[in-house]
Amino acid sequence: MFFLNNGDGSYSLTSNGYALIAFILFAVLIAIAFLAGNNKKFSPRVLIFCSVSIALATVCSMINPFKLPMGGSVTVFSMLFVTIIGYWYGPVIGILGGAAYGLLQFIIDPYILSIPQVFVDYIFAFGALGISGFFSNKKHGLIIGYIVAIFGRYFFAVLSGVIFFGAYATDYGLGQFNALVYSLLYNITYIGAEGIITVVLLILPSVSQAFNFVKKQAIQTV
Template sequence: MSQRPLIVLLEIAMIAGIALILNNVIAIKLWPQGGSISLVMVPIVILAFRRGWGAGVLAGLIVGLLDLMIAPYIVHPAQVVLDYPLAFAALGMAGVVKLKEAPLKDQLGLIAMAVTFAGALRLAAHFTSGVIWFGQYAPEGFSPVLYSLAYNASYIVPDILLSILVMVVLVTKAPQLVTRPQ
């Protein structure tokens, strides 16, 4: 039996564990209803670049389910799906952008694009949940749509920027961590 599937599964498990730690232990908690600035995106994006979007989505799904078990904020079953497994699984979609054997400058642009794309998908999941279930927290006279966008962007945009910064450092200093193993 080939060891390749086992190695990929081990990478997924390790990445999910690292991402969970980064999301829950090493994080700046901002809001009482959830949301924090962390490096949760970085390990999932690294895996997505190394093994493809499928492995990245699976790792994100696992992180979302584990986060649901550790620190849940539940108001509705559909909200749970949007805010936990779907939002974190979306981070694995960074793997649809392929890092080519290209100059470093081009790779950095692709990384920024992939992290932004994955972060925007995560934002869409949290935004949808916020409009439907958390609009009640909007200040008087404030649109629930704008409130949800502002609330969720307040931690996801810094997450995206911080993740891009860390990924740029990693691909510059340790590209073997980000590139697909042979």
């Protein structure tokens, strides 16, 4: 009803599948707006800021200077725009915002081997970017939160590589029993590269000040 077998071990979403994921994405965004509001009242400001961040992250994710054959790519600061949701509103909303972004990525470019693989690759990996929220009120919280968040995503990317894509280790001469080494190396190439570039950007005082200004606007009256 929701998935179509491609005959090569992978699946595609049916029209019902796309509709279901879109509904879940909408529900997550509405939940974010209620969770952020005072006394659990609906907060349009939070919904708008989170939606804009997710939209910017999605646009940036489509700009791929470097893309790997088995998934994963260096993008133009897409992870940053997801992590700032946690930086604004804390870990709960940050994780939900990351999961919403993951759902949108799943709608745009789904790759399905199994339900657990979908959760690890799209929900858990991108949701982990929201753990930046644990550092939202810390000194240099944006940079520290970003670094910790991308390590969270890296953890789930490596886990997925070991469990679901370990067989591809042989293509790189590593052998079936070195799936962990393969996954560690494969995923660090794109997550690490984008992470380094982004941290260099965030170190610039003008950039840091700009993000702090936007945060003040985002959390106003929340």
